[in-house]
Amino acid sequence: MASTQINPTRMELNRLKKKKVTAIKGHKLLKDKRDELMRQYLDLVRENMALREKVEAGILSANKNFVIAKAGMSGAALNTALMAPKQEVNLGVGEKNVMSVNVPTFEYQTRTADTNDIYSYGFAFTSSDLDGAVKSLADILPDMLRLAEIEKGCQMMAAEIEKTRRRVNALEHVIIPETETNIKFITMKLDENDRSTTVRLMKVKDMMLEEAHGYSKK
């Protein structure tokens, strides 16, 4: 649609032709990017869902264990037992570039290397249910961290896919057709100008011949 005024000049025509070539190239690249992002995203999101279900089930059962543990102990004793955590988690955040989307990668380090070193209390005054509860929570921690990494990646990739899809559609349905119509308009206009110039010249020639030598047509 030639909605805006365009100048029917050769310069404009060249500019538009270049624009069309760029737009087509860009469209192809963006389409490839979208397809590849989508492929990777679908793999990731499936893993995300599976992991989420696993983590949610794990947390639910851990919560149950904690409720049971709490039932068998006094609140004060429980608070005292958990007051000073022994373990500490340090998180290293890196970045991974997936098709120009920077997704985070998490690495974690615990203060002590021993993964069983999680009980911040002596065993004398606590119920054994609490040990089980703490252990069940510790077991799902690696999955929780992996979930955080994957889910964040999924969110960021989804946003990027949406953006790319919009760009692809805009190029395909707006920019490229618009440029094509404009190119057509200019070519037609230039051709029309050519023809009118030719006719004008023929007419002038006839008039000059008539004037100089008294020739007339026929």
Added chain:
Amino acid sequence: MYKIAVMGDYDSIYGFATLGLSIVPVSTPEEAKEKLHQLAGGQYGIIYITEAVAAELTREIEKYQEQITPSIILIPGVSGNTGAGVQGVKATVEQAVGSDILFSN
């Protein structure tokens, strides 16, 4: 080095303290909002939030979705699973694909 925080009602999260995660008990949405901004601005790479608390903070959580850190992850609380976390995953599929083609059944 980043740290990990767990936010929610105290009963749902106190266990995480034993693992070395920072627990942030909150009771009102306003308090949660304020704490979330504090945590996100600080040295926290991952913030786990219970679904019940997160339901009050959807707008705040969305704001951090496009940043690399923090990664805000919903977890079920002690009162049970509301399905908000799974719903969140479905929402990203919808955003990326246009409709939920993977988990709609």
